[in-house]
Amino acid sequence: MVKIRFNKFQLLVFFLCVGLFVLPSSLRGAINDSPYMEINFIALAALCCIYLNNIKKPACISAIKTNKWLEKWCMLSLILLLITFVILTVKRKDYESCLAYFVMIIFPALFSNFEFKDSAIFKGLAKVWMVFLHGSAIFMIVGSLCDILFDNYVSMFFTNFFQITSLYNSAQAGRMVSYMGHPLLSCELFLIYYVTYYLYTTKYLQKREKIYPVLFSLLGIALTGSKAGIVLILAAIILFHANWQGQKIVPFALLGILLLYGLGLFDLVIERLRIGIQSGDITTTRNTALAALLSRGELTFDWFSGQNIDYSWEMVAALEYPVLRWAYQFGIAVTLSLTFAVFVNPALKLLQYRVKKEWLFGLGIVAVFVNTYNGLALQRDHMMLYCATVIFLVNMARNSKGVMEQ
Numbered sequence: 001m002v003k004i005r006f007n008k009f010q011l012l013v014f015f016l017c018v019g020l021f022v023l024p025s026s027l028r029g030a031i032n033d034s035p036y037m038e039i040n041f042i043a044l045a046a047l048c049c050i051y052l053n054n055i056k057k058p059a060c061i062s063a064i065k066t067n068k069w070l071e072k073w074c075m076l077s078l079i080l081l082l083i084t085f086v087i088l089t090v091k092r093k094d095y096e097s098c099l100a101y102f103v104m105i106i107f108p109a110l111f112s113n114f115e116f117k118d119s120a121i122f123k124g125l126a127k128v129w130m131v132f133l134h135g136s137a138i139f140m141i142v143g144s145l146c147d148i149l150f151d152n153y154v155s156m157f158f159t160n161f162f163q164i165t166s167l168y169n170s171a172q173a174g175r176m177v178s179y180m181g182h183p184l185l186s187c188e189l190f191l192i193y194y195v196t197y198y199l200y201t202t203k204y205l206q207k208r209e210k211i212y213p214v215l216f217s218l219l220g221i222a223l224t225g226s227k228a229g230i231v232l233i234l235a236a237i238i239l240f241h242a243n244w245q246g247q248k249i250v251p252f253a254l255l256g257i258l259l260l261y262g263l264g265l266f267d268l269v270i271e272r273l274r275i276g277i278q279s280g281d282i283t284t285t286r287n288t289a290l291a292a293l294l295s296r297g298e299l300t301f302d303w304f305s306g307q308n309i310d311y312s313w314e315m316v317a318a319l320e321y322p323v324l325r326w327a328y329q330f331g332i333a334v335t336l337s338l339t340f341a342v343f344v345n346p347a348l349k350l351l352q353y354r355v356k357k358e359w360l361f362g363l364g365i366v367a368v369f370v371n372t373y374n375g376l377a378l379q380r381d382h383m384m385l386y387c388a389t390v391i392f393l394v395n396m397a398r399n400s401k402g403v404m405e406q
Contacts, residue, residue, distance in 0.1 A: 017132035019043030026181030081337035187229035289317035325377035
């Protein structure tokens with residue numbers, strides 16, 4: 001077990017993790033159905049305090065030099081994001097809804113590019129983040145094992161607790177419903193856990209990885225039934241171990257995959273893939289619905305204005321991809337600024353640091369998955385979780401051994 005000494009910064013990261021992993025939006029909403037419970041006040045306050053305390057901290061002498069042009073571009077993209085969202089709000093005149101979207105989507109994105117000044121302090125913060133990721137993954141794995149042994153008992157318990165129809169349908173289909181809520185959010189957390197664990201252990205701490213996080217993540221993602229999730233974690237394992245010679249974990253990982261397959265734990269994903277291939281739309285009707293709406297002219301995108309979704313099944317399926325839903329609800333200008341802030345700029349920073357390719361692979365795999373479902377466009381914790389992950393991955397890459405020695 002990792003020992004944590006709580007200084008001021010670590011205490012703030014502790015509260016950030018409590019907001020994201022102990023009191024997620026689904027749990028808060030089930031406890032109290034007030035719309036204000038959708039706002040993660042604990043995590044937002046912690047993130048603000050981390051940022052403000054980081055500003056006051058003098059830069060570490062050993063910190064690497066930054067590209068001034070890239071810094072200016074990142075700042076400009078955030079300013080453009082704020083300006084375009086203000087224009088959108090004025091044009092929509094739906095101030096309450098726009099405020100909620102700003103707090104849960106735009107506001108976390110503003111923090112996704114900041115760098116910790118002190119590498120020694122950041123090492124302790126990364127440790128806290130990793131401990132909470134590990135604990136959350138273990139908790140969900142225990143629940144999934146109980147599901148296997150006791151006929152989906154844990155998933156049905158959380159389904160009845162949350163009282164959400166879509167979760168009931170998922171549980172009935174055999175997909176894992178954890179305390180995080182929707183199976184796709186659980187899948188995202190398992191994917192973040194594996195990617196972060198591998199990079200934190202092997203590239204940041206320069207230690208040897210263990211086999212159990214690979215198997216935990218594979219098992220968890222398989223039980224969520226996510227097709228994209230299982231493809232991406234297998235891709236991550238392959239990309240991270242492309243040079244497999246001398247890596248003892250590779251044969252054990254292959255044996256673990258064969259064991260999970262032999263036990264039938266991949267059956268749900270394989271069946272969903274088979275149905276998708278037979279129907280001609282492997283995206284669970286998303287592309288079909290999108291094509292239908294576009295052909296009928298019912299889906300239009302403006303530059304500086306957005307529209308509310310009518311929540312028909314076809315509209316919801318067509319706008320399952322976050323970027324499309326942003327464009328429909330917020331307009332193209334906000335979407336472009338937001339895309340640069342949370343996807344492009346972090347990748348540019350990694351390229352600036354000249355990091356090993358595994359950092360880019362890891363960030364890319366997480367970014368690809370969050371673009372396969374609508375989580376980042378919801379007034380929930382998804383954007384906060386993704387941006388916090390980006391912050392820690394980029395800063396771990398920045399403070400990793402190879403970069404600091406350049």
